[in-house]
Each structure stands twice: as C-alpha cells, then as structure tokens.
C-alpha cells in the first residue's frame with residue numbers, strides 16, 4: 290500500500306504507520322479530539338463572571354433562569370485548542386489544491402482580506418447616513434461599473450447574496466418584465482448540462498421546469514431545444530461554460546431562438562472565470578446573468594465565508610432590476626435608491642435582501658479587479674482554461690475523458706477507465722484523501738456515468754498541477770493493476786475512516802446525549 294512513498298531522513302524504518310498505536314490515541318500532530326460536551330467540567334469557565342445579584346425586584350423573578358443552561362464548562366485555552374484542532378482535521382484552499390469542479394476553489398489573495406478589514410468598509414452600518422459612507426457607495430458603484438464593462442451589459446443588481454440567489458433575482462426580473470407585457474408564461478427550459486441550481490430556482494419561482502437533452506458533444510441539443518419552445522416559455526436557463534466544462538458553441542442560435550419565441554435568455558455565469566476578459570455575455574444575446582464574485586473574483590467560500598451573486602441585465606430587463614440601486618448625482622454624490630417612486634414603481638419587483646448585499650465581498654472583488662487590471666483578468670481566464678486542459682491532456686492515457694477536444698475551466702472524466710477494476714468513482718475519490726487531496730466533484734454532472742469533474746483554477750502552479758496529475762496517474766494505474774486494497778476502505782489515514790454517508794445524511798446525530806450513569810461508571 291505504501292510503495293512509492295519516498296523515505297525521508299528520520300523516517301522510522303521499523304513500524305508502518307498503520308500498525309503504530311499511540312498511548313494517547315493522537316497521531317503526531319493530529320489529535321483525537323473529544324466533543325466539546327465531553328470536556329465539560331461543572332463550574333469551569335473562560336471568563337470571570339460576577340456573582341448573580343440577589344436583590345432583583347420580585348417582578349423580574351419570572352425572568353430568572355430555573356436550571357442550568359446546558360453549556361459545557363471549559364477554560365479559554367481549552368476552547369481555543371478544541372476549535373483549532375478541529376480546523377486541523379479539515380481541508381481548505383489554504384492547505385492545498387482543491388479541485389472541486391464547478392466550485393472554483395481558488396486562492397484568495399491576502400491583499401483582498403486586508404482591504405476588506407479597513408475600518409471604513411468593515412465597521413460601517415447599513416443604516417448610517419449616506420453622506421458618511423460615500424467611499425463605500427463609490428466602491429459599490431465601481432464594482433458594478435466593472436461588472437457591466439466585463440459583461441457588456443448596461444445594468445447590474447449587486448444585492449443577491451450567492452449564485453443561486455442571483456438566479457432567483459434574474460427569474461424574478463424576467464417575470465416582472467412578462468407581467469409588464471401582460472403575459473403569463475409558466476415554463477422554463479433548463480438543459481441537462483445546466484447546474485442543478487437552475488431547475489431548482491425555476492421551480493422555486495413557480496415555473497414548470499422542462500429539461501433539454503444534451504447531445505453527444507455534451508452541449509445543448511439544438512433540435513431538442515427548438516422542439517420545446519412555445520408561447521408559454523418564459524425563459525431558458527443555460528450554464529455557459531456548462532457543467533461538462535464545455536463552451537456552448539450554439540449560444541448565438543439559442544439566443545435567437547428564445548427571443549423569436551418571446552422568451553428571455555438567462556445565463557448562469559457562475560463560471561465567468563473561464564470567459565472574463567475574452568467574451569462579453571452581452572454580445573451573445575443574454576438578458577440576465579449572475580456572476581459569483583466568490584468564484585471569478587476570488588472571495589472566500591465553501592465554509593470560508595459568504596458569497597455574492599450580482600446579476601447583470603440587458604436593455605430588455607434593466608428597468609426590472611431590484612432595489613437598491615447605486616446612483617451618482619451630477620455633483621458627484623453617491624446615493625442608494627431604496628424606495629419605489631414614480632420612476633420605478635411599475636417595473637421593479639422590490640428587493641432581494643434587507644440591505645445592499647455583501648459589502649465585504651464587494652471590497653475583496655474590487656481589490657482583485659484592481660490588482661489584476663484588464664490584462665490580468667483576461668489572463669485569469671486564459672490560465673484557468675490552460676490549467677484544466679493541461680490536466681485533461683496529461684491524464685488522457687490513464688483516465689477516460691468524457692468528451693474529445695479541449696475543455697474550458699474544468700475537465701470531465703467518467704468511470705469507463707475503472708470498468709472491471711472493482712473500484713468505483715467513490716473509492717477512487719476517497720483514495721485521493723489518503724494522498725492529501727480534496728477529491729474532485731463526483732457523480733456530477735449526471736450526463737455521464739460516474740463523473741469526476743476537476744477544476745484546478747488559475748492559481749495553481751505548474752509544479753502543483755504536476756504533482757496532482759502524478760497522484761491521479763498512480764491511482765488509476767493501481768486500480769487497473771488490481772491493487773484494490775488502496776481503494777476499498779479508503780481513506781485509511783484520516784482521523785475517521787470511510788463513513789456510512791447515507792446514514793449520516795438520513796439519521797444525523799445532532800444532539801449530544803450524556804452517557805447513562807451506569808455506562809459512565811463502567
């Protein structure tokens with residue numbers, strides 16, 4: 290199992306790591322960390338609390354707590370170590386390459402973090418007088434201006450708080466536009482190669498979702514699309530590049546077809562990192578598109594922070610964008626239009642969120658835009674696509690790429706290369722964990738069998754890509770050589786082995802039960 294592992298000076302010769310038991314249960318720096326409730330000691334506290342007052346008036350008596358709160362008693366260092374140890378069992382983009390296809394886990398430059406922490410951005414309140422937050426409003430206006438310029442679209446709504454929220458915003462604007470035309474259309478077309486949030490959003494908006502099949506090239510089947518068009522179709526939602534990592538080459542025909550049928554063209558632009566600086570979606574006939582700032586413009590996500598999903602609109606939909614809007618007066622003052630008035634009362638559908646969106650994400654994205662500049666952003670797309678193609682080409686001989694020819698920002702493999710090996714996509718992905726990698730996206734998209742979707746992003750070096758490729762090659766070759774031990778129980782080297790994922794999802798244990806006294810005494 291451990292062949293190929295380089296020996297380092299100081300490596301123990303005698304015992305293989307998996308036979309080495311420690312007294313503490315810890316394994317080197319990896320601690321066997323009990324639940325925080327199991328570390329409870331009655332009366333222990335991290336803070337020095339004053340004695341409770343005994344002289345409260347009777348009328349406050351009903352507010353008095355009647356029993357213990359049930360929080361564990363720990364000292365401050367214990368709490369600190371508990372969470373640091375848990376975090377060390379986790380995987381993060383700051384720890385290594387994170388090839389999760391469709392998620393764009395790229396490095397988040399620390400400059401962005403520094404800017405977002407400036408008190409003028411971090412410590413302001415959304416209800417502060419607008420005159421006192423002119424810089425923040427100007428930054429929002431600038432982010433919006435860049436997004437419009439990069440997409441070739443005239444209007445933007447900044448407030449949606451994630452990609453899926455942006456989709457909702459786009460469909461609500463489309464419905465507002467149809468309402469204004471006095472039309473009720475209740476069907477939304479979503480190709481099979483679309484991201485799962487597309488049909489989910491359409492359903493949530495009350496539309497009937499009608500799937501369009503993918504063709505043999507992994508793209509929208511144009512004949513299938515034309516067949517589904519009709520006077521009841523409100524919109525088509527197309528992910529481009531799609532979730533097979535492919536550019537929808539018929540996108541101009543799609544735009545013409547949906548417009549001729551009186552519907553709107555929604556584009557899922559979460560993967561704009563593959564196009565930025567190279568293609569302007571506005572030139573493709575798109576009416577609304579969300580952009581995930583947390584993907585293209587590198588802000589932390591996936592457990593690392595909130596997202597932001599601004600939506601750009603074409604002329605046809607600009608009037609239906611939600612509030613608030615950032616405006617600049619002739620005298621150079623910035624303001625947020627927060628209310629419906631005579632100019633927008635008949636059109637806008639209201640707001641998407643209580644306030645203005647994710648200010649901290651706007652700052653990070655703007656820092657990324659300014660530090661890259663127009664040429665740098667173009668290079669983002671070029672390098673993201675180059676990295677994915679480098680991986681696809683390097684693994685061609687060992688794994689089965691699903692579609693021939695170059696890909697965009699991510700490359701898709703299916704499980705044909707594992708046929709008759711007894712190793713599944715899941716086993717293969719779990720074995721990657723033992724090698725120190727977060728697995729790629731598995732079993733998605735659904736258009737191929739046993740999918741393995743890899744997105745390296747532009748922020749990995751050639752060395753990092755080579756190492757990753759070598760690991761996948763070694764796994765694929767072992768699987769084919771019948772060395773199934775490396776896979777069947779993987780991961781072997783993590784604090785916990787292979788879990789029953791169905792049971793964990795269906796019957797999660799969310800409440801800690803103290804052991805019964807008899808058991809505890811044993």
Ligand SMILES: *Cc1c(COP(=O)(O)O)cnc(C)c1O
Nearest residue numbers: 391451452453484486528559596
């Ligand atoms: C990530 C992604 C989404 C969803 O974005 P969230 O911010 O997670 O809601 C939608 N579509 C595509 C193509 C994506 O890659």
